[in-house]
Amino acid sequence: MSMIEFHDVQKYYEHFHALIDINLEIDKGETVVLIGPSGSGKSTLVRTINGLERIQAGKLIVNNHDLSSPNTNFDILRRDVGMVFQHFYLYANKTVLENIMLAPRIVLKMPEEQNRTEALKLLDMVGLKEKANNMPSQISGGQQQRVAIARSLAMKPRLLLFDEPTSALDPEMIDDVLQVIKRVTSVSDMTSLIVTHEMGFAKEVANRVIFMDAGQIVEDDQKESFFQQPKTERARKFLSKIITH
Numbered sequence: 001m002s003m004i005e006f007h008d009v010q011k012y013y014e015h016f017h018a019l020i021d022i023n024l025e026i027d028k029g030e031t032v033v034l035i036g037p038s039g040s041g042k043s044t045l046v047r048t049i050n051g052l053e054r055i056q057a058g059k060l061i062v063n064n065h066d067l068s069s070p071n072t073n074f075d076i077l078r079r080d081v082g083m084v085f086q087h088f089y090l091y092a093n094k095t096v097l098e099n100i101m102l103a104p105r106i107v108l109k110m111p112e113e114q115n116r117t118e119a120l121k122l123l124d125m126v127g128l129k130e131k132a133n134n135m136p137s138q139i140s141g142g143q144q145q146r147v148a149i150a151r152s153l154a155m156k157p158r159l160l161l162f163d164e165p166t167s168a169l170d171p172e173m174i175d176d177v178l179q180v181i182k183r184v185t186s187v188s189d190m191t192s193l194i195v196t197h198e199m200g201f202a203k204e205v206a207n208r209v210i211f212m213d214a215g216q217i218v219e220d221d222q223k224e225s226f227f228q229q230p231k232t233e234r235a236r237k238f239l240s241k242i243i244t245h
């Protein structure tokens, strides 16, 4: 069963053709990593999936919602589609625990006790239970990003999108966040699409790798084949330039 289907999708920013003939199908439960040079369209592609960017042509189906239709209800779509951004956007005037409990309380009308229990469980999962009553400004950037991940999970998304979740972090914070993402994507039956520049992480966590260049999907392959034998010269060049670890 598909979670995401792109059929001949085109996206323009004014006259700039940012996504060109995108055809892509991602099944429920897959963990897909999206890589490619800066400006190749990775963020744009991910942002079309929850309607932060609209497409101009083609068909885009996400969790059975047709995003190419003018009648799409994005509020309903976004209940099932979480997103973790480069910057964490926590509510600065609310505690870590309150940040996690807010959306389930308001959107899902979850009873308070259940909400608190589940939020604490999620904080435990991201290794931050002892920070529940701290304010976001009292924890590190890496810890804030782990709270943002817990906050997304609190809505029990079917699909979780990550847009360069570690690129705003100090190097020593990156590993903890990547380990949390790895844990989250391996224990649940959620579908995940992750834009990252961390190749070591992509090798560890992905089932499948999509490589974009200049607005197009150039390769779409199982992780092993992509990293061992990229099919195109563009992907070979990209892989030879980046530092792997």
Ligand SMILES: Nc1ncnc2c1ncn2[C@@H]1O[C@H](COP(=O)(O)OP(=O)(O)OP(=O)(O)O)[C@@H](O)[C@H]1O
Residues within 6 Å of the ligand: 013, 016, 018, 036, 037, 038, 039, 040, 041, 042, 043, 044, 045
């Ligand atoms: N709002 C916008 N208006 C006009 N052009 C845009 C807009 N957003 C992105 N672009 C352009 O679209 C192209 C793709 O951008 P996008 O951010 O999707 O690339 P990316 O692969 O995510 O890059 P990076 O790895 O640097 O984040 C770039 O050339 C960018 O300048």
